[in-house]
Amino acid sequence: MARTLFDKVWDSHTVVDGEGGPALLYVDRHLVHEVTSPQAFEGLRLAGRRVRRPDLTVATVDHNIPTTRRGLPIIDQTSRVQISTLESNCRQFGVTLFGMDSPHQGIVHVIGPQLGITLPGSTIVCGDSHTSTHGAFGAFALGIGTSEVEHVLATQTIWLEKPRPYLVTMDGRPGHMVTAKDLILYLIREIGTGGGAGHVFEYAGEAVRAMSMEQRMTICNMSIEGGARAGMVAPDDTTYGYLRGRRYVPDDFEDMVDVWRGTLHSDPGAKFAKSHTVRADAVAPQVSWGTNPGMTCDITESVPHPDEYSRGDPDRERGARRALEYMGLEPSTQMADIRVDRVFIGSCTNARLEDLVQAAEVAKLGRVADGVRAMVVPGSQTVKEEAEARGLHDVFIRAGFEWRNSGCSMCLGMNPDILEPGQRCASTSNRNFEGRQGAGGRTHLLSPAMAAAAALTGRLTDVREMA
Amino acid sequence: MTVDCPAGRAIKYERDNIDTDVIIPGQYLKIHDYSELATHAMEGMDPSFHSKGGSYIVAGRNFGCGSSREHAPIALAESGIRAVLALSFARIFYRNSVDGAFLLPIEIGPDAYSGISDGDDISVDIDGGTLTDHTTSKSYAIKPFPGIIRRIIDSGGLFGYDPE
Numbered sequence: 131m132a133r134t135l136f137d138k139v140w141d142s143h144t145v146v147d148g149e150g151g152p153a154l155l156y157v158d159r160h161l162v163h164e165v166t167s168p169q170a171f172e173g174l175r176l177a178g179r180r181v182r183r184p185d186l187t188v189a190t191v192d193h194n195i196p197t198t199r200r201g202l203p204i205i206d207q208t209s210r211v212q213i214s215t216l217e218s219n220c221r222q223f224g225v226t227l228f229g230m231d232s233p234h235q236g237i238v239h240v241i242g243p244q245l246g247i248t249l250p251g252s253t254i255v256c257g258d259s260h261t262s263t264h265g266a267f268g269a270f271a272l273g274i275g276t277s278e279v280e281h282v283l284a285t286q287t288i289w290l291e292k293p294r295p296y297l298v299t300m301d302g303r304p305g306h307m308v309t310a311k312d313l314i315l316y317l318i319r320e321i322g323t324g325g326g327a328g329h330v331f332e333y334a335g336e337a338v339r340a341m342s343m344e345q346r347m348t349i350c351n352m353s354i355e356g357g358a359r360a361g362m363v364a365p366d367d368t369t370y371g372y373l374r375g376r377r378y379v380p381d382d383f384e385d386m387v388d389v390w391r392g393t394l395h396s397d398p399g400a401k402f403a404k405s406h407t408v409r410a411d412a413v414a415p416q417v418s419w420g421t422n423p424g425m426t427c428d429i430t431e432s433v434p435h436p437d438e439y440s441r442g443d444p445d446r447e448r449g450a451r452r453a454l455e456y457m458g459l460e461p462s463t464q465m466a467d468i469r470v471d472r473v474f475i476g477s478c479t480n481a482r483l484e485d486l487v488q489a490a491e492v493a494k495l496g497r498v499a500d501g502v503r504a505m506v507v508p509g510s511q512t513v514k515e516e517a518e519a520r521g522l523h524d525v526f527i528r529a530g531f532e533w534r535n536s537g538c539s540m541c542l543g544m545n546p547d548i549l550e551p552g553q554r555c556a557s558t559s560n561r562n563f564e565g566r567q568g569a570g571g572r573t574h575l576l577s578p579a580m581a582a583a584a585a586l587t588g589r590l591t592d593v594r595e596m597a
Numbered sequence: 598m599t600v601d602c603p604a605g606r607a608i609k610y611e612r613d614n615i616d617t618d619v620i621i622p623g624q625y626l627k628i629h630d631y632s633e634l635a636t637h638a639m640e641g642m643d644p645s646f647h648s649k650g651g652s653y654i655v656a657g658r659n660f661g662c663g664s665s666r667e668h669a670p671i672a673l674a675e676s677g678i679r680a681v682l683a684l685s686f687a688r689i690f691y692r693n694s695v696d697g698a699f700l701l702p703i704e705i706g707p708d709a710y711s712g713i714s715d716g717d718d719i720s721v722d723i724d725g726g727t728l729t730d731h732t733t734s735k736s737y738a739i740k741p742f743p744g745i746i747r748r749i750i751d752s753g754g755l756f757g758y759d760p761e
Contacts (some may be wrong), residue, residue: 206627259663275689357659462744564619
């Protein structure tokens, strides 16, 4: 029977077959960070259990850590405790940790692929919803909660109801300065934040094939914002080329590639429960205006009227009204007239080398506007090092951006990098929820190039007019 | 965890996409004391939530979207919430709620969503598949839990669950 890529990865990891119901799946890689793991390790201790496969478990610190100079003590006591707890848990249970002073430290979804821990056809879990990022390699990768983290630490398996496959085709080639971020925001705008609920996206089509791995990671990363359990891209030469020679890639990698080439794709005629097509060549640079990622429009458009956004649904209209109130925006305001106070280039969505290269191409055209504070936070210390080797830090610093150490930073408002109430931020992160970047903060999601453009002009800006 | 849902006050938010960042803002994810965590539940959209003494939340579609933080159902449960009654749930929140036996995520229909008002006294009969609004004396059907979810609930959470 013709199977989808997702079906194949699911089937090959089934320990107990649910026969249409839930199945027990084997987990190939378990990524761990400081925020969602303490209670899980504590649970193991209380039950007298060990980590079943420490060799398949890798930890780093990213959510809490300051992105200022390393080596200084962490002032926030609760953060310090959470970080030292992870350190002692990893020591006690024999788990590899890329800690504060490791050159491999970084956002968990940036370092997994970078170190070759993420492999095609594998199952990957992490106590973080953006684990969907790793699906860019043809893995089935999903975020789980702390109880499930404990279950995976103890058993290396997870109980799951089988999601249904959902084909997202991105046809054509995106235009000048239109990036993977624009395409995924556009998709979520079309299908809504719950559009993928109960499903796993498989991204296909000419635009996806032409994407680099870093761009594929950006779209898979935000699958969760479309409500999907995960997102996947069938691996190809781009995938294998990216992984070849990376630190944790297995010795028999080339043999595995031979197998993957023959299997890791959806068979012709495989059935998808749903499908949606995006015409990539018709997508303009996107920017969010509301308080969820589906509340997004073209940079050339204006803030919508709630009744126009509602499509006749009173709940959508109410949501839009409330969003505009929170965002401090009036309908009909041109998006390009909205002034920003802060610019954040970072996060597991858009803090890889290519993202920084794109932002730097724009940053070199000018200087950060008066009254705007802009920061660039590389996704990992390795990304930082690679960027510095290319002189990108000089470009950013000369233009007036702050150049930081890696971490989740201003994506989620739980470390020192936060917005003040009422501040408006052009952000390359993934969520524009109320208070996400700090209580009362207002977030506009966009691509790295668009964020850099906003930094230079002090307002949301169509980057195509600049570069 | 039992499936008992005795009469209690419903707090209604007529809103879709209530996300984990408003349920428990990121700055509080470092708190390990659950009773302290509870004082910040729903702070992102309703700072008075904790003092309302509600037993149930009634909400729209895609409740709990966003982060995988288990702190979200924990904060609600520690505030006294027995069940969230919503038109639909985001998947991770749904699983977190039952895996840790924190609260019951119950799917309701548009009739219950529009029929129940904020502050109404409600109870749920899980086995009977009904939700009763004692304030209006109306009853509504609820969606039954899928098999595995019900078994995890009856086992007191994921770690009590033994598939045989």
